[in-house]
Amino acid sequence: MQGYIIDLKVVKDDDLIVTLLCENELITSYRFYGARHSNINIGYKIDFELEKTKSSIPRLKDVIQLGFPWILNNQKMYAWQRYLKLFYPHLKELEDLEPFYFFLLDNLVSKIEKQNVLRAILESYLLLLDHEGRLHTDFECLICEIKINSNLSMIRGFLPVHKECIRGKVFDYKKIKEFFLTKKSINLNDNEVENLFEVLLLGL
Ligand SMILES: [Zn+2]
Numbered sequence: 001m002q003g004y005i006i007d008l009k010v011v012k013d014d015d016l017i018v019t020l021l022c023e024n025e026l027i028t029s030y031r032f033y034g035a036r037h038s039n040i041n042i043g044y045k046i047d048f049e050l051e052k053t054k055s056s057i058p059r060l061k062d063v064i065q066l067g068f069p070w071i072l073n074n075q076k077m078y079a080w081q082r083y084l085k086l087f088y089p090h091l092k093e094l095e096d097l098e099p100f101y102f103f104l105l106d107n108l109v110s111k112i113e114k115q116n117v118l119r120a121i122l123e124s125y126l127l128l129l130d131h132e133g134r135l136h137t138d139f140e141c142l143i144c145e146i147k148i149n150s151n152l153s154m155i156r157g158f159l160p161v162h163k164e165c166i167r168g169k170v171f172d173y174k175k176i177k178e179f180f181l182t183k184k185s186i187n188l189n190d191n192e193v194e195n196l197f198e199v200l201l202l203g204l
Helices: 074-085 087-091 099-114 117-131 173-182 190-200
Strands: 002-010 016-022 026-031 045-051 059-066 152-155 159-162
Touching: 002 074, 002 087, 002 099, 016 087, 016 099, 026 045, 074 087, 074 099, 074 117, 099 117, 117 173, 117 190, 152 173, 152 190
Parallel strands: 026 059
Antiparallel strands: 002 016, 002 045, 016 026, 045 059, 152 159
């Protein structure tokens, strides 16, 4: 099987509980510590086998890391790992998973090769919001419920609010509207992209 590592928890003696985002499910597995194991980390895509054990958690074995062309690019890898970590709290309650998430990440891996990593992640995140029916293109303020038609702030999940209704980073209304509708970051400057990424890090 293949999956993306979205959570790692160290348990006794450096053993690990590893949560993987796979095509149809999230898999929680147990990995015994051992010097001969290949290195694993948040965000890695791995090929693996599961072995049933007496405990409720299967053992992770035969792990092969499936590298990305940009895996040695620290800037890209760091942003990717911060993004991948957010999937665990977002999806951990779900038993079955739509294949959407796995393929969204597959596509993002190839986009990051060609594009600025933050822009690629933000554009991918809009697809996630849209898929989950949470992309608010009506621009009604979450706090006062009055329509927004000038510069705005955003809270977790890219929910638009009036800049007067909350103290936060202020964004250009027209640019954000265009970004939400086209899902292209081309007209956003680097500063706006960084500020949007900060909002994204609050949680999916
Ligand atoms: Zn408001």
